[in-house]
Amino acid sequence: MPTRLHRTIPARPARRRSRTLATLATAVVLALTTPAAAHADSAAPAAQRLTGTLADGGTWIADVPADWNGTLLLFSHGFGPTVAQNAPSAGARTALLAEGYALAGSSYDPNGSMWALNSAERDQFATLDAVTAKIGEPTRTLAVGQSMGGLVNAQLARDGAGRVDGALGLCGLVAGATDLDNYQLDAEYTLARLLLPGQDIGLVRFGSAADAATTAQRLTEAVTAAQATPAGRARVALAAAFLNLPAWAPGQDRPAPDDWQGQEEQQYAWFAQGILSFVEGGRYAIEQSAGGNTSWNRGVDYGALLTGSVHAPRVRALYRAAGLDLHAELRTLTAGATITADPAAVRAAARTSSAGQGLAVPLLDVHTVADNLVPVEQENRFADRVRASGDGPLLRQAYVERQGHCAFTTAETVAAVHAVEHRVATGHWDAAATPSALQKAALALGLDGSAYTPYRPAELTVGRGR
Incomplete structure (x- = not known):
């Protein structure tokens, strides 16, 4: 393959290596089936597979088609086993290779936590260096990240001037680890305090993955029992509001705007599917990565917190119906809120597990409107930070009318890549990232459908400073 040399990129200084963390004894994984999963890797066009090992023991992979179009996509994978990945789905990989894109991505440091933010950005830049050393300098490099990798992707968009030209975030956890842990803590605390009063339920500072799993089981069993009574359902709805949990579950029709009972039932469906196992497993991994507890509720006014939630009308209606x-x-919750964070862990998370957020290159974020694991409201929180930094014109956000985490079709993903490439090539977004343009472009691919829609997320219910 001919070598492409278009510009010389100065070497980025190596970042201080984080201390090695014990590998998780138990991995909590939710199996999430997305429309793009129907395509098998074996169907991908012939491509040269390259592999390598990074300084921290992480691995990288790259696939380069014979008719490479000159664009390299650097993919950041989500929370889970630290195994190298270079595409958000098998279907996206097949379609992107067919269009001539080269794909690369790393595992992150395999010796640490699955919340791999201590190493992810460093390892992604190192992967870029390793791949370009083998295939030559791309015409352009686009960063792509999914879920936790969406946070990594936002960091690459912040720090990647001269290294990446644009970025695409998919279902990204762009509010960062501290916001995530705090609103999840509010929900866990509500369940423990109201459904298991007087019981000692460990919510933070887990000593092991098994401890986290025990908490998840106890809270899930409490939610299941509570769902049998009007009072229990009202309290489940309150916790769901603090969790920013969508009221639209997979395989179900969206409830009517005033169908409070139907909305709560669909929120309960998320609990019944095991969301708390993922939440607690993720908390343990973040604590291991940050070196302690990054969340707190001391000083939180739970009445004020609910007032700011888009879910408040449902909660109030269900409490009235239950006679509670x-x-x-809410006063009980506020009076009992005594959990404090570990300051060093909060500082560590601010360094490694937040996007900041300025932008050095254009970024398009795409989110489903009913995401159970990374609420779409995170996009609002993130956009506020980007605008405050003065980089609002570089950011575009688009939404897909579908339930589930990262539940994108192949067509939606490829159309979003094209929109970012348009911005990089022309220097202007024009209308490329609007819902109508994305929808038209995705459908024109003739793949597996699309559901881009105009949408504006509510504010993230978190009750802590921005």
């Missing part, structure tokens, strides 16, 4: 005193229970 919502204000009294």
Whole structure:
């Protein structure tokens, strides 16, 4: 393959290596079936597979088609086993290789936590260096990240001037680890305090993955029992509001705007599918990565927190129907909120597990409107930070009318890549990232459908400073 040499990129200084963390004894994984999963890797066009090992023991892979179009996509994978990946799905990999894109990605450091933010950005830049040393300098490099990798991707978009030209985030956890842990703590605390009063339920500072799994099991069993009564359902709805949990579950029709019972039932469906196992497993991994507890609720006014939630009308209606005193229970939550964070862990998470957020290159973020693991409201929080940094014109956000985490079709993903490439090539977004343009472009691919839609997320319910 001919070598492409278009510009010389100065070497980025190596970042201080984080201390090695014990490998998780138990991995909590939710199997999430997306429309793109129907395509098998074996169907991908012939491509040269390259592999390598990084300084921290991480591995990287790259696939380079024979008719490479000159664009390299650097993919950051989500939370889970630290195994090298270079595409968000098998279907996307097949389609992107067919269009001539080269794909690369790393595992991150395999010796640490699955919350691999201590190493991910460093390893992605190192992968870029290793791949370009073998195939030559790309015409352009686009960063792509999914879920936790969407946070890594936002960091690459912040720090990647001269290394990446544009970025695409898919279902990205762009609010960062501290916001994530805090709103999840509010929900866990509500369940423990109201459904298991007087019981000692460990919510933070897990000593092991088994401890986290025990908490998840106890809380899930409490939610299941509570769902049998009107009072229990009201309290489940309150916790779901603090969790920013969508009221639209997979395989179900979206409830009517005033169908409070139907909405709560669909929120309960997320709990029944095991979301708390993922939440607690993720908390353990973040604590291991940051070196302690990054969340707190001391000083949180739970009445004020609910007032700011888009889910508040449902909660109030269900409490009235159950004959419960919502204000009294909110006061109980506020009075009992005594959990404090470990300051060093909060500082560590701010360094490694937040996007900041300025932008050095254009970024398009795409999210489903009903994401159970990374609420779409994170996009609002993130956009506020980008605008505050003065980089708002570089950011575009688009939404897909579908339930589930990272539940994108291949067509939606490829159309989003094209939109970012348009911005890089022309220097202008024009209308490329609008819902109508993305929808038209995705359908024109003739792949597996699309559901881009105009949408504006609500504010993230978290009750801590921005």
